Amino acid sequence: MSQTLTVALPRRATVVGFFQRYGVYLAIVIVLVVNLAVTPNFFTLDNVRVQLVQVVPVLIVALGMALAIGTEGIDLSVGASMALAAAVIPLYIGYGVVPAALIALACSLLIGLANGVMIAVIGVQPIVATLSLMVAGRGIALLVAGEQLRSVTDPGFLALGRGAIGPLPWSVLIAAVLVAIVAVLVSRTTFGKQLVALGGSRRAAELAGLPVRRILLVTYLLSAALAGVAGVIGTARLGASVPSTLGNLVELSAITAVVVGGTPLSGGQVRVIGTVAGALLLQLITATLVKHDVSDAYSQIAQAVIILLAVYIQRGRAVQR
Numbered sequence: 001m002s003q004t005l006t007v008a009l010p011r012r013a014t015v016v017g018f019f020q021r022y023g024v025y026l027a028i029v030i031v032l033v034v035n036l037a038v039t040p041n042f043f044t045l046d047n048v049r050v051q052l053v054q055v056v057p058v059l060i061v062a063l064g065m066a067l068a069i070g071t072e073g074i075d076l077s078v079g080a081s082m083a084l085a086a087a088v089i090p091l092y093i094g095y096g097v098v099p100a101a102l103i104a105l106a107c108s109l110l111i112g113l114a115n116g117v118m119i120a121v122i123g124v125q126p127i128v129a130t131l132s133l134m135v136a137g138r139g140i141a142l143l144v145a146g147e148q149l150r151s152v153t154d155p156g157f158l159a160l161g162r163g164a165i166g167p168l169p170w171s172v173l174i175a176a177v178l179v180a181i182v183a184v185l186v187s188r189t190t191f192g193k194q195l196v197a198l199g200g201s202r203r204a205a206e207l208a209g210l211p212v213r214r215i216l217l218v219t220y221l222l223s224a225a226l227a228g229v230a231g232v233i234g235t236a237r238l239g240a241s242v243p244s245t246l247g248n249l250v251e252l253s254a255i256t257a258v259v260v261g262g263t264p265l266s267g268g269q270v271r272v273i274g275t276v277a278g279a280l281l282l283q284l285i286t287a288t289l290v291k292h293d294v295s296d297a298y299s300q301i302a303q304a305v306i307i308l309l310a311v312y313i314q315r316g317r318a319v320q321r
Contacts, residue, residue, distance in 0.1 A: 112224025
């Protein structure tokens, strides 16, 4: 006679698990409801467009950050990749929008290549390798730009940051396409499955014969490329190349968006839609504070609190694993 053993999960663990998976979406709903009640004109079409446009750079960078974190790594050099892309554009915009954008992305890829070689081939810790490029990359960007702000007036280029197709801005459409590409890459391709396996256990991935070095190299190239796209769009939106400030602290916002969106810092998972939701949540909180004339200092404090909460949640995930 067989008996079935039923083990009930503690209620607290169930609740924590719910917030780990769906907390970011619940938070977005709460912020929207609060704004519906206390913020005039928050849901106008113009404001919705503004919020979507403003979230684009962080969202695009966060997609690449999610890939790096999925391998149990991190990329602190994304702001430098943005700055280098921005610095290069004024030098080549005379050749046309497409050549200038491609050259800017190629320069960003150099940072990704350096990161990938140090991490995958030499064996430098990701936080150390990308921190060094975070500093050196921005320094190179400033040298390329001559430490000066340079205007970009090409109408075709400016359309990338300011133009629209009907009600949808070009930058939002580009971000949506990139989200779809990264989602397919993670969930439907061999590379995506290998990336997640590597993040779950590097030793197991090596024993299984996975091309660990190639996976890491491609991951950091993709992260840098996405940051370069964000740099191009940011420059087009500003109408100027400002490598001294473009992308400052974007790595912190990107990490927050990724972690709040459900991708654990311990690697082994990449939640693309969650990353999108995390970026939107940060933008909505910032916009809410701005609409109510709250000092930017409080906005930074709010983001710090979100980071702490996200890290605490990930601590729970680490214990579960």
